[in-house]
Amino acid sequence: MTELRRTVETYWSAAEARDWSTFATTLSDDVVYELPQTRERIRGKDAYVRFNREYPDTWHISVHRLVADAGSDHVATWVHAVVGLEEMHAVTFFTGDDVGRITTVTDFWPEAYEPPPGREHLVERY
Secondary structure, three states, X not given: OOHHHHHHHHHHHHHHHOOHHHHHHOXXXXXXXXXXXXXXXXXXXXXXXXXXXXXXXXXXXXXXXXXXXXXXXXEEEEEEEXXXXXXXXXXXXXXXXXXXXXXXXXXXXOOOOOOOOOOOOOOOOO
């Protein structure tokens, strides 16, 4: 198991537990967090921890899948989030430094939408 993989596992479990001191230990001091859909960027550990700590509403995260190559400084996760009454999925990409701390986090929170008509005979909806 890679060091970054363990770090990302700790990151998500600490976030779910609202254990912000442990969450902070997973991050490099100059971590960069990006949300491409909203074009938001947060720089630095203190700001990123505060962003998560102050996130409105009740939320819960569970990791559906975590992918990490041995010896790689990249990890990807697919998570299921519940925010209030809304449920969604996200894909998050992590990059790490040489001691296994997270240096970049890029979150993709796609919106659900109805498929275009004309392919109902090919697909199964779930």
